[in-house]
Amino acid sequence: MRLFIYANFLGVAWAGILNNQRQVLFEDEQDSILNQLFGEVLTPHVEGEIQDLSVGKKKYVLDDSETEEFRAQCGFYENHRISYPDDSFLSDIQLFSGIVTFAHVPMEQCFKSKDAENAPNYDIAILGAPFDTSVSYRPGARFGPNSIRQGSRRLGQGVLPVRGFPGSKLRTLDPYNAGYKIVDCGDVPMTPFDNRLALNALYRGERAVYKQSTNRTDLKVPKVITLGGDHTITLMALRAAYEHHGQMAVIHFDSHIDTWDPKVLGGGITKTQSINHGTFLHFAHEWGYIRDDKSLHVGLRAPYFDLYDEKHDRECGFDKIVARDFDLLNFKEIVKTIKDRVGDLPIYLTIDIDVLDLAFAPGTGTPEPGGLTSRELLTVLDGLEGLNIVGADVVEVAPAFDSNGEITSIVAAQVIDSILGLMVVS
Known part of the structure; x- marks a missing residue:
């Protein structure tokens, strides 16, 4: 003791x-x-x-x-x-603060019923589709929505001196302060275990986003930009857009045609694999979402499985501008070809990041050599000013294969920034 x-x-x-x-x-x-x-x-x-x-x-x-x-x-x-400064943080640099939304736009609960209390309203919605179980090569695009948001942290305000062609209204445009309410709806909950349930969830999510009220009287429904996800997600986005806009023209930036007959790609194995990231445009045409002979591919260079693929592509309503055309034609010729093809139809713009060369976008699921530079893609996009773009997506960003400098995510975010400019320019 x-x-x-x-x-x-x-x-x-x-x-x-x-x-x-x-x-x-x-x-x-x-x-x-x-x-x-x-x-x-x-x-x-x-x-x-x-x-x-x-x-x-x-x-x-x-x-x-x-x-x-x-x-x-x-x-x-x-x-x-x-x-x-005082405790408001309003004057502080916002690059690394708060929850990461695309370009720091407000987060919104977009999946509420339109009649629910505190139902949101907006003009342009950004929506994530974390899905990659319909790929034919490398998975990983389910992490694309998050990586694109990470790549957008330096966006959110400011006029770009290179936006648009000389004399364009885009030259003096800040898309984030142009009178449109832009929100980030977060990601749709898509199961990785059953493609049917996952794609149905995305369809229901896209429908819910379209059903909310807009701030602007000149918009009947919001415009929606979807962050992929593998390219299969475009089919559900087109389906939801079709319910409000009718048949559309699709401008498809990609190294692959993605109109493959399911008997050639996927469906020859099992029926449930018929819908995948190489056949979704076949089904979009078959189900009537796309107007005949008004859509086109830009940047093609990947091999066909058979010469039949090119014939079937035309049957699905597509023409093409291949990647090597960028060496032979100038930008104004390319833009004119696109605009003459789609006319004044409602436009759905879908961009597979593998349209870019490996040097500019290594972080993707099915990379192909000989692609566009990031500047070429952004320049052509700016040339589409004046088209009625009602919906868009950027897909196949797979950050596991990206460089440690996140170059694929950064260029994907910049592509969406260009799309926003096209959607808001008067």
Whole structure:
């Protein structure tokens, strides 16, 4: 018992000595140069007031051992005292703050019933489709929506000096402050275990997004941009858009035709695999979502399985501009070919990121050499100004195969930024 009491006494005494030492060290630290420089960070804020720390501050006291370079730095800080803003954060850089939505647009609960309390309203909705279980080569595009949002963190405001052709209204346009309410609806919950259930969930999600009210009187329904996901998701997006806009023309940027007969790709294995990322345009035409002879591919270069594929592609209503045409034609010729083909129909714009060359978009599921540069793609997109683009998607971004510089995600985000410009320019 005595031993126990004695041990406790020693413990308390030792704790007291340590506390005294800590107090001495703390007091010694009060006049250190680091405390002088950074102690003001801890200055309490008064709500609603900006903390100006330039008033009544004594000069920094430096130790004799400090270098001339460091003394000069302290002299600069002394003459340029920092002012801390209030707690609103409105004037702070927003690149890395908050929940990551596309280009920092507001997040909205878009799947509510239109008649529900606090039902949202918006003009352009951005929607994620995390799905990649219908691919024929490399999976991973289910992580595409998140990576595209990550790649968009530097977007959200500002005029681009290269947007649009010379003299275009796009040259002076900031899409995020052009009178359209743009929101991010998050991702549709798509199961990775059953393609039928997953695609049905996406269809229901797209329908819910279209059913909300708009802010602008000139829009009957919102415009929707979907972030893929593998290219199969375009079929459900087209189905939902067709219910409001009728038959559309599709401008399809891709290295692959994606009109393959399901007997050639997938359906020859099992019936349930007939709908996949290489056959969805076949079904879009078969089910009547696409107007005959008004759609076209841009950037094709991947091989056919058979010459029959080209014949079947024409039967599905498509013409084509191949990747090598960009070496032979100028941009105005390419744009004119596209515009003459689609006319004044409602346009659905679908962009497989593999339309770009591997050097510009390595993070994709079925890469093909000899593709477009990112500048070529963005220039052609800007040339589509004036078309009635009612819906769009960017698909097949697979971040697991991207560079550590996230170049595929960044260029995909920039592509969506261009699409937003086309949707809001008057």
